[in-house]
Amino acid sequence: xxxxxxxxxxxxxxxxxxxxxxxxxxxxxxxxxxxxxxxxxxxxxxxxxxxxxxxxxxxxxxxxxxxxxxxxxxxxxxxxxxxxxxxxxxxxxxxxxxxxxxxxxxxxxxxxxxxxxxxxxxxxxxxxxxxxxxxxxxxxxxxxxxxxxxxxxxxxxxxxxxxxxxxxxxxxxxxxxxxxxxxxxxxxxxxxxxxxxxxxxxxxxxxxxxxxxxxxxxxxxxxxxxxxxxxxxxxxxxxxxxxxxxxxxxxxxxxxxxxxxxxxxxxxxxxxxxxxxxxxxxxxxxxxxxxxxxxxxxxxxxxxxxxxxxxxxxxxxxxxxxxxxxxxxxxxxxxxxxxxxxxxxxxxxxxxxxxxxxxxxxxxxxxxxxxxxx
Amino acid sequence: xxxxxxxxxxxxxxxxxxxxxxxxxxxxxxxxxxxxxxxxxxxxxxxxxxxxxxxxxxxxxxxxxxxxxxxxxxxxxxxxxxxxxxxxxxxxxxxxxxxxxxxxxxxxxxxxxxxxxxxxxxxxxxxxxxxxxxxxxxxxxxxxxxxxxxxxxxxxxxxxxxxxxxxxxxxxxxxxxxxxxxxxxxxxxxxxxxxxxxxxxxxxxxxxxxxxxxxxxxxxxxxxxxxxxxxxxxxxxxxxxxxxxxxxxxxxxxxxxxxxxxxxxxxxxxxxxxxxxxxxxxxxxxxxxxxxxxxxxxxxxxxxx
Numbered sequence: 282x283x284x285x286x287x288x289x290x291x292x293x294x295x296x297x298x299x300x301x302x303x304x305x306x307x308x309x310x311x312x313x314x315x316x317x318x319x320x321x322x323x324x325x326x327x328x329x330x331x332x333x334x335x336x337x338x339x340x341x342x343x344x345x346x347x348x349x350x351x352x353x354x355x356x357x358x359x360x361x362x363x364x365x366x367x368x369x370x371x372x373x374x375x376x377x378x379x380x381x382x383x384x385x386x387x388x389x390x391x392x393x394x395x396x397x398x399x400x401x402x403x404x405x406x407x408x409x410x411x412x413x414x415x416x417x418x419x420x421x422x423x424x425x426x427x428x429x430x431x432x433x434x435x436x437x438x439x440x441x442x443x444x445x446x447x448x449x450x451x452x453x454x455x456x457x458x459x460x461x462x463x464x465x466x467x468x469x470x471x472x473x474x475x476x477x478x479x480x481x482x483x484x485x486x487x488x489x490x491x492x493x494x495x496x497x498x499x500x501x502x503x504x505x506x507x508x509x510x511x512x513x514x515x516x517x518x519x520x521x522x523x524x525x526x527x528x529x530x531x532x533x534x535x536x537x538x539x540x541x542x543x544x545x546x547x548x549x550x551x552x553x554x555x556x557x558x559x560x561x562x563x564x565x566x567x568x569x570x571x572x573x574x575x576x577x578x579x580x581x582x583x584x585x586x587x588x589x590x591x592x593x594x595x596x597x598x599x600x601x602x603x604x605x606x607x608x609x610x611x612x613x614x615x616x617x618x619x620x621x622x623x624x625x626x627x628x629x630x631x632x633x634x635x636x637x638x639x640x641x642x643x644x645x646x647x648x649x650x651x652x653x654x655x
Numbered sequence: 656x657x658x659x660x661x662x663x664x665x666x667x668x669x670x671x672x673x674x675x676x677x678x679x680x681x682x683x684x685x686x687x688x689x690x691x692x693x694x695x696x697x698x699x700x701x702x703x704x705x706x707x708x709x710x711x712x713x714x715x716x717x718x719x720x721x722x723x724x725x726x727x728x729x730x731x732x733x734x735x736x737x738x739x740x741x742x743x744x745x746x747x748x749x750x751x752x753x754x755x756x757x758x759x760x761x762x763x764x765x766x767x768x769x770x771x772x773x774x775x776x777x778x779x780x781x782x783x784x785x786x787x788x789x790x791x792x793x794x795x796x797x798x799x800x801x802x803x804x805x806x807x808x809x810x811x812x813x814x815x816x817x818x819x820x821x822x823x824x825x826x827x828x829x830x831x832x833x834x835x836x837x838x839x840x841x842x843x844x845x846x847x848x849x850x851x852x853x854x855x856x857x858x859x860x861x862x863x864x865x866x867x868x869x870x871x872x873x874x875x876x877x878x879x880x881x882x883x884x885x886x887x888x889x890x891x892x893x894x895x896x897x898x899x900x901x902x903x904x905x906x907x908x909x910x911x912x913x914x915x916x917x918x919x920x921x922x923x924x925x926x927x928x929x930x931x932x933x934x935x936x937x938x939x940x941x942x943x944x945x946x947x948x949x950x951x952x953x954x955x956x957x958x959x960x
Binding site for chain 2: 363364365370375379381391395
């Protein structure tokens, strides 16, 4: 009994967002989001611009007041708390460093608000400067720093108060691509070494996949799917997620066969049936979508056995990426199917790679497609 | 390479553009100042113009240079001038402070409203400039004097039994001074405050600073240059203000502008008036130059530590 109680207490989420709604006039920016975050998690809210992810983040920071719903952090209801009373700090997009203060003063700012003794402030600032390797620059002003250095100062400033929750708004959005990739892992290492619970907002799926332990996909104010990067990529639960994360081919049609061991979808655009090796729960005849990743599509020059999960087409486009190529195969219906083919696929079979206009045959295994009902 | 060549080709043109304001300043500020300086070293004379010339070419080719330091000596020895300068600076300082205290919240509020309404509010600040300055001062006279609109109204509704002394005292002086100079404070302050990044205040709030604390630690320091610019725009002309103290000030209001007027028009003593003006310019330039040097040093210094 006691053990069970303990168990359930420790499983209680660290941060619990319950049915949060935010309306600006007639438009609903965040439409009933419910989300639980565990301690020390790095969670990424991923979505295109205007999907409500930034508004959700600003409600966590206290800069927007929710229209409805509740936010509980570590057992405390913080829904109506002012930003300056929350044990939450944020790293702003483009950093919002105070231009009239030195790096050290920027980091010390939050600590001074807490009336921390000066000796402790100095010690904490030094610790933070070491954490982000910026000790040499303690007396510089923000405008004297490069973009990457500013990002590190902003991180140090937001971590200085040891917040219960750290919010990152497009943390690397202001950096150029090469620096961004390098900084991603550096940032994750820092966050993990500090052991802070963290929610980041990004529109960059690669950034979310690299940095986060779990990802939440947002669109039009709603949280569509939550899961680890692998779960979301392998088992998208809707068309939006399937298309937003990675690349995919979607076919639609009614379910014509639904047995425990297989589903068959009559896909008009394919000119045949899609066969999937597991059953679904839903009425027969229901309209569904099948998502097939380009890397799961096999391209052959010779005809393959006619049947489900196969079609004939011609090469409309080839995009060469070095180790692999993406073939755009135009099917009889006019639908273009993308197939990712490793370069050595042809060398191993001792074949000439197909070129523009060539007739090819595409096919995939029955365990590859994912059935989507929305 | 190409850009360098472009700059080289542009150079004479750029020089010409930059030289225009310099030429303007030289012609209309520096040259007149040296003329005033020259007159201040002359003596009063019954002639046209009413002062002696400094240089005389005497017989035998002897160039005679006469510098009369008497005017400056008189200014320094008679404490009437010291008092007047002090009182002018005091009046200007108080006017500047009042303009700052009133103008800052106004400029802040305008900078914070949405851009559509902002222009209307700015227009309202500038609207008084469409009427002549002198007319506006006369309008105040009509409002404030013993039989003026304010007193008539208050007497009419029976709130007071005898007219309030609103006119020809320090109250009316400061009221009209602040009224006249307020836009010069609001406009530079506004232009600094409107550029301020709102996310800095969000960041301050996020780090635990309440609205008041955030104002004093972020907004105020970041608008420092606007405060300095606005204060200069008010303080410098206010020191030499003549019309307002003359028309609405009290009988014992001592302002250097009035002394200048008296020396120039009543006593017809151009050299004395020129000396008074020269001392005033020096009194203003020294602190400004000092402030400027302090500013640049602060800008350059901090980063290199």
